[in-house]
Amino acid sequence: MFSILASKAKTSRANKTGSWRSLKKPKYLKTNCIGCKLCKLICPEGCIEGKEKNQYDTNLDYCKGCGLCVYICPKKDIEMVDEDK
Amino acid sequence: MKKFLEGSWAIAEAAKLCRPGVISAYPITPQTHIVEHLAQFVADGEIDAEAINVESEQSAASVVLGSQNAGVRSFSATSSQGLFLMAEVLFNIAGMRLPIMLVCANRAISAPINIWNDQQDSISLRDSGWIQLYAENNQEAVDLMIAGYKIAEDSKIMLPIMVCIDGFILTHGMETTDMPSQEEVDKFLPKYNPPFKLDVNNPMSFGLLGDPSVYTEARFSVQKTFDDVIPMINKVGKEFQSAFKRDSVRLVEEYKTDDAEVVLVTMGSLCGTIKDAIDAQRANGKKVGLLKVVAYRPFPKAAIAQGLKSAKFVGIIDKNISLGSDGALYTEVKSLLNDSNKQISGFIAGLGGRDITITTINNIIDLTEKEENHCKFVDVKKELLWEEFHAS
Numbered sequence: 001m002f003s004i005l006a007s008k009a010k011t012s013r014a015n016k017t018g019s020w021r022s023l024k025k026p027k028y029l030k031t032n033c034i035g036c037k038l039c040k041l042i043c044p045e046g047c048i049e050g051k052e053k054n055q056y057d058t059n060l061d062y063c064k065g066c067g068l069c070v071y072i073c074p075k076k077d078i079e080m081v082d083e084d085k
Numbered sequence: 086m087k088k089f090l091e092g093s094w095a096i097a098e099a100a101k102l103c104r105p106g107v108i109s110a111y112p113i114t115p116q117t118h119i120v121e122h123l124a125q126f127v128a129d130g131e132i133d134a135e136a137i138n139v140e141s142e143q144s145a146a147s148v149v150l151g152s153q154n155a156g157v158r159s160f161s162a163t164s165s166q167g168l169f170l171m172a173e174v175l176f177n178i179a180g181m182r183l184p185i186m187l188v189c190a191n192r193a194i195s196a197p198i199n200i201w202n203d204q205q206d207s208i209s210l211r212d213s214g215w216i217q218l219y220a221e222n223n224q225e226a227v228d229l230m231i232a233g234y235k236i237a238e239d240s241k242i243m244l245p246i247m248v249c250i251d252g253f254i255l256t257h258g259m260e261t262t263d264m265p266s267q268e269e270v271d272k273f274l275p276k277y278n279p280p281f282k283l284d285v286n287n288p289m290s291f292g293l294l295g296d297p298s299v300y301t302e303a304r305f306s307v308q309k310t311f312d313d314v315i316p317m318i319n320k321v322g323k324e325f326q327s328a329f330k331r332d333s334v335r336l337v338e339e340y341k342t343d344d345a346e347v348v349l350v351t352m353g354s355l356c357g358t359i360k361d362a363i364d365a366q367r368a369n370g371k372k373v374g375l376l377k378v379v380a381y382r383p384f385p386k387a388a389i390a391q392g393l394k395s396a397k398f399v400g401i402i403d404k405n406i407s408l409g410s411d412g413a414l415y416t417e418v419k420s421l422l423n424d425s426n427k428q429i430s431g432f433i434a435g436l437g438g439r440d441i442t443i444t445t446i447n448n449i450i451d452l453t454e455k456e457e458n459h460c461k462f463v464d465v466k467k468e469l470l471w472e473e474f475h476a477s
Contacts, residue, residue, distance in 0.1 A: 011290075
């Protein structure tokens with residue numbers, strides 16, 4: 001007898017794990033961005049989208065709210081804000 | 086062909102005959118010659134396999150997990166502390182339903198540091214989801230390995246299998262062993278063909294997070310599969326017998342139990358000594374028998390109950406102890422026969438390589454008849470024991 005053992009690639013995207021986030025979420029100010037991409041590279045979830053400066057943003061469906069993007073941003077162009085903002 | 090072989094060598098040859106594609110093991114203590122011989126076979130080009138040398142048993146188990154998941158028959162061997170270092174991965178292998186074979190050369194667990202034989206290592210991992218078969222001699226070890234892959238890899242089973250062999254007593258003992266030819270084994274053992282595997286052309290994820298909504302079913306399905314392993318061992322055992330003319334692949338062996346009043350129950354190489362003791366006792370008119378448990382996981386309840394049907398006195402010998410409780414085999418046999426009128430005793434013997442002689446066995450037979458014991462250590466040296474720690 002077997003239960004569910006394996007799944008097809010990318011199917012775990014159905015799990016919107018952003019619901020695990022509590023209290024704060026990142027907010028991209030999109031004013032001083034130089035397009036260095038550091039926020040995208042450091043994100044442990046790989047959920048930051050965008051290619052040009054001032055266009056980067058977080059996909060909140062998967063963001064856990066760790067704040068690393070805010071920590072790494074050299075232009076302080078991202079900040080953590082309350083969930084309801 | 087009959088050969089005079091060291092146990093480790095026979096086991097390495099048996100592994101080679103099963104054509105594993107990946108062999109991974111940690112090569113230093115606690116290891117036996119098994120993987121040393123296999124590494125030589127690979128180096129000499131006698132076997133088409135990758136021998137992957139790793140830095141620990143935890144890694145060895147992880148390597149075979151990965152290779153088996155990629156659809157390649159894999160093999161590893163270890164012992165005592167090494168088996169414990171694998172423990173985390175062994176549970177993963179069973180949960181991921183990968184029919185890997187591991188030969189465990191049974192040895193004692195520290196502390197004190199001890200490299201000699203008992204069965205505490207594999208017994209402590211009885212809950213891991215691995216099939217566990219215990220060999221009495223090197224011939225049985227070889228036979229259980231060849232049949233073992235066939236049992237484990239059946240599409241209804243897909244569970245890993247641990248062939249347990251008493252360290253030193255068997256692994257370093259020389260015996261005549263009838264080694265089958267490669268053609269015979271190829272005919273008996275089909276190629277490994279899993280329903281799912283890691284494949285770049287069909288990407289899949291394995292070993293996933295199982296949250297409370299699915300975890301119970303994963304455990305339930307392994308437990309249910311163990312019910313199917315019992316008839317599978319019987320089925321493959323019959324196939325093995327017709328192919329190789331030996332009946333060594335079985336759940337239990339009944340030795341002179343038909344009319345026996347006293348029946349001893351144990352696993353592994355000790356059964357050989359007990360058979361000699363029984364023959365001597367029977368020559369004096371005493372009706373003694375042995376029930377050898379080959380399959381410990383799954384625990385063959387019906388076969389054990391059948392084997393102990395005529396017994397009035399049952400003596401169970403464990404080369405292990407669940408400290409704070411009793412011997413593992415005793416606990417399970419006792420729970421099986423709890424509502425019978427038999428007098429059932431448990432004995433702990435042979436820990437850390439202490440010899441179990443025919444005198445010890447005769448003593449156990451006498452005690453089994455005399456009184457009920459639940460956890461009787463035999464041959465304890467009282468002069469080595471203190472009642473309490475001394476302040477000075």
